[in-house]
Amino acid sequence: MGTSRSDRVHDVVVVGAGPAGLAAAGRAAALGADVALVDGAAVPGGQYWRQPADDALAGSVASLHHGLARYRRLVERVRGIEAAGGWFPRHQVWTVTREEGTFVVLAITGTGAEEREVGIRGRRLVLAPGAYDRQVPFPGWDLPGVMTAGGVQALLKGHAVTAGRRVVVAGTGPFLLPVAAGLAESGATVAGVHEAASPLAWGRHIGAVVRNVAKLGEGAGYVRTLARHRVPVRTRSVVVAAHGEQVLERLTVARLAADGSVLPGSRTTVAADVLAVGWGFTPQLELPMALGCATRVDVDGSLVCTVDDQQRSSVEGVFVAGEACGIGGADLAVVEGEIAGAAAAGTPLTDRRLLRRRLALRRFAAAMHAAHPVPTGWIDRLTEDTVVCRCEEVTVGRLRSALPLGADDARSAKLLARPGMGWCQGRVCGYAVSCVMSAWTGVPPSPVSIAARSVASPLRLGTVAATEDPSSAAES
Amino acid sequence: MTEQSFTFDGRPVAFRSGQSLGAALTAAGVRSWRTTRADGRPRGLFCGIGVCFDCLLVVDGRPNERACLQPAAAGMQVESQEGTGHGHLEV
Amino acid sequence: MAEPGSDVVVVGAGIIGAACAFFGARAGLSITVLDRGSVGGGTTSRCEGNILVSDKGPGPELDLALASRSLWLDLAAEHGAERYELEEKGGLVVATSEAGLSSLRSFAAGQGTGGVIAEPVASERLRDHEPNLAAGLPGGAFYPQDMQVQPVLAAASLLAAARDLGARVVTGEEVTGALRGADGRITAVRTARTTYPTAAVVNAAGTWGAVVGERLGGTVPVLPRRGFILVTEPLPRVVRHKVYSADYVDNVASGDAGLETSAVVEGTRGGTVLIGASRERVGFDETLSVEVLRRLAAQAVRLFPFLAQVRLMRSYRGFRPYCPDHLPVIGSDRRVPGLLHACGHEGAGIGLAPATGRLVADLLTGAPPQLDPAAFDPMRFVLEDA
Incomplete structure (x- = not known):
């Protein structure tokens, strides 16, 4: 354990x-800025263009990627950053602090005895932390074999591993289709895709859709792949329970009525060893919030950063791009990254086309969110012994016991019944706990009350202590 | 293609260069490698990207490593984890 | 209306x-x-x-603390200790130097006149109380009356x-x-x-x-006096009592506006270990101070070396209300x-x-x-x- 700090100020x-960070870094570098690019993974790409850490492995999953040519162009543009010593792979940022007018990004690298902290200094910051799958609990969701759709996709794209032999894909949103198609193409049996939304939902937003025909084409390609593999795709359909002794064995699926409740008599059982489930995404806001960036609640109910048309946050010198400004997909993230990178380099883009493109993609995202809400009926299907907080094993019953003690929102529930107090710090259960508490008390959810996480990634206390100046801490 | 192995609870598990422990275990048909500290329930990969901490295991004696992030390496000794993984510290 | x-x-x-x-x-x-x-x-x-008497010398605050302590026990007897998660865990105050030990000894002697029970603990007996404590600490005092609630x-x-x-x-x-x-x-x-x-x-x-x-x-x-607390990953019971270094008492009583830290370490029912304590007068400034975190971590690791390999999961800060x-x-x-x-x-x-x-x-x-x-x-x- 130790530390390394450089005096270099990027x-x-x-x-x-x-997508957002790669675009921002490349654009800023192209404009002459000295750029550092920091990421937890070994290879750039993020979740969308997740790449294996090994070339041979990368070759075997290349066909699964969408827009790989564009990815390669973006990576090509950051080669100079790597050559100049500004590329920090496998660096997990745990916090950002300020020192003498600069930002210091504090990251952990190495494992075990090799773990050490690295401080990377910069005059300006572009935060492109991305997002992770949003989940809502249901009976049995804590069984091994129930996975997030993004996790199943990461295994496939990043490690060339199919998560299971017989997989069900469920939840809502356009992301379910590439996950199911990738699994089918890689030899897994996809027992079904269960999309909770109505097939007609997009019809109401036809304007936003026609301006983004390319995205529609992408979706149609996945549908063709699924048809070729005879994968049944059901709409207005949900997984209501997972069953198994030690691991997932079966799922109960059901049809939804328009109000989100289960249609009587529509429950059926499906055998599966893996469920890939996702209900949209949750932005990673730890770092923007640690710096005090202003936030707002987006149309999908997620807390996101407030930015202006140059991707400037409310904090001087801090730019935010991609999913942290609102879930909108890789195309939008790249556009926002280009804008943020240019602005952070001190040369704001004057290209109106890019700004217009961002607006169109934002509208498309809003239409997507409107078409793929989380149907509210999930709260009614919780049983008293359904686990809500996986880390602290807090059940619905235990959460309910906080009500007579005065718990009236997610934060007070956390303080009285511990949901969100464990390893993941409420990243997985925060949305669900907010919704459940709101449904029980009638108080509107306040995502911001539980969004701050002072330590963005856990690190050893010995590592935290390592850079401490012994003279300043001498005990009396 | 490089095939190497680490041990999981004493038996060899093959992996390809660049794979995580979680990916290699999944490919070997292992679904679960942790039990929770309160109810002793089985857990394995859930989010798969380092967010949920459900896939914790013991790597070369170090508990609470995330299987989804930890790259597999030849000769690694990997063990399933019970509860906090720090049982030996209990007083 | x-x-x-x-x-x-x-x-x-x-x-x-x-x-x-x-x-x-x-x-x-x-x-x-x-x-x-x-x-x-x-x-x-x-x-x-914390429900502490160990950090207080004779005087009106100690009288209030002792009266309060017995009321907490009454409440626990009346409503059930579980409703408060009340634990009569006791406090172990550890000196980190010979000079610190002798001032701890004289402070403890004075406390006795005010009704505080303090049992001197010799260096070689410290680990009977806390097996995970660092070796070679000069000595301390055990305060059986200290308690904790959630x-x-x-x-x-x-x-x-x-x-x-x-x-x-x-x-x-x-x-x-x-x-x-x-x-x-x-x-x-x-x-x-x-x-x-x-x-x-x-x-x-x-x-x-x-x-x-x-x-x-x-x-x-x-006025507000800011303090940070570090929270570890969940652990089994690794620390039995509230354990703190003897200079904590001086810091609490200090009129200094600058940053003061002293190691305070204790377990919780939830399994996390809490590490304090810092005090600084910076108004309602909510910014995370990494320097404070580093000092608290270093001091805690000195008392409990195993903590070096334990992960920091979160930290929180509060604003203690103080009068002049x-x-x-x-x-x-x-x-x-x-x-x-x-x-x-x-x-x-x-x-x-x-x-x-x-x-x-x-x-x-x-x-x-x-x-x-x-x-x-x-x-x-x-x-x-x-």
Whole structure:
């Protein structure tokens, strides 16, 4: 354990090397800025263009990727950053602090005895932390074999492993289709895709859709793949329970009525060893919030950063791009990254086309969120022994016991019944606990009350202590 | 293609370079490698990207490593984890 | 539109407000508790839940702490220790130098005259108390009377018990002022939404006591003193007692505005280990201070070397309410008839809450106080000014 700090002050430090961060770093570097790019993974790409850490492995999953040519162009543009010593792979940022007018990104690298902290300094920051799958609990969801759709996709794209032999894909949103198609193409049996939304939902937003025909084409390609593998795709359909002794064995699926409740008599049982489930995404807001960036609640109910048309946050010198500004997909993330990178480099883009493109993609995202809500009926299907907080094993019954003690929102529930107090710090259960408490008390959810996490990634206390100046801490 | 192995609870598990422990265990048909500290329930990969901490296991004696993030390496000794993984510290 | 009237409005649903509500309701008063946030959501949710006598020398605060301690035991006997997660875990104070050990010894000897039990612990016996402690520490003292509760649960349970006695608790209700009669007496409390007719108001707003006092017409000199606490990953029971280094006592009593840290380490029912304690006067600055985290981590690792390999999972900061003389303000504000203060308990609010609540109830009902309240008189600062 130890530390390394460099006196080098970069013009721009970009945190996150997914679509937004790659675009921002490349653009800022192209404009002459001295850029550092920091990411937890070994290879750039983020969750969307997740790449294996090994070339041979990468070759075997290349066909699964969408828009790989574009990815390669973006990576090509950051080669100079790597050559100049500004690429920090496998660096997990745990916090950002300020020192003498600069930002210091504090990251952990190495494991075990090799774990050490690295401080990366910059005059300006671009935060592109991305997002993770949003989940809602249901009976049995804590069984091994129930996975997030993003996790199943990460196994496939990042490690060339199919999560199971017989997989059900469920939840809502356009992301379910590439997950199911990738599994089918890789030899898994996809026992069904269960999309909770109505097939007609997009019809109401036809304007936003026609301006983004390319995305529609992408979706149609996945549908063709699924048809070729004879994968049944059901709409207005949900997984209501998972069953098994030690691991997932079966799922109960059901049809939804328009109000989100289960249609009587529609429950059927499906055998599966893996369920890939996702209900949209949750932005990673730890770092923007640690810096005090203003937030708002987006149309999908997620807390997101407030930014202006140059991707400037409310904090001077801090730019935010991609999913942290609102879940909108990789195309939008790249556009926002380009804008943020240019602005952070001190040369704001004057290209109106890019700004217009961002607006169109934002509208498309809003239409997507409207078409793929989380149907509210999930709260009614919880049983008293359904686990809500996986880390602290807090059940619905235990959560309910906080009500007579005065719990009236997610934060007070956390303080009285411990949901969100464990390893993941409420990243997985925060949305669900907010919704359940709101349904029980009638108080509207307040995502911001539980969104702050002072330590963005856990690290050893010995590592935290390592850079402490012994003279300043001498005990009396 | 490089095939190497680490041990999981004493038996060899093959992996390909660049794979995580979680990926290699999944490919070997292992679904669960942790039990929870309160109810002793089985857990394995859930989020798969380092967010949920459900896939914790013991790597070369170090508990609470995330299987989804930890790259597999030849000769690694990997063990399933019970509860906090720090049982030996209990007083 | 006004709400139904009550004998007393308590402003603040933290541990002090909860204790005032409970003891007031038990004395037969009708009570309404108002809080702008949730139950126990302020400093109560930002502390470790300590009920300590070990850090106090003889004097009025120790008398309050000892009275409070026995009331906590009564409450646990009456309602069940589980409702508060009360643990009689004891405290182990560890000297980190020979000089520190001799001042700890003389401090402990003085405490004995005030009713504190302190058992000297020789260097080689320290690990009988705490097997995971570092080797070679010079010695310490064991304080069997120190206890701990889960602070938010404790406040919520006290409020629930008060509700059982007829009290009303309204959260999400911010007090904006008071209405006063022709004689100057308070007749009602105003909030952003409505008014609550009442004969008396208790300012139990903790760190925000100065603001609430001012809104009610009688300010008190309560200021914030920031502290960070580090929270580890979940562990089995690795630390039995509250363990802290001897210089903690000096830091608590210090008048220095700069950053002071001393190692304070303890386990929780939830499995996490809490690491404190820092004190600095920086107003309500909420920014994370990495330097404070580093110092706290380093000091904790020195006491418990195994912690070096344990992960930091989160940290939190709180703002302790302190008065210039480090004593709370408890009593009537003679500038505003009907107004009482019960705030400024600095880092000791959980421990001092029951005796504070009982004292406030005595003052409200006119019963003879079971403890001399003179040292806590809110007027002590006002008179100095005059």
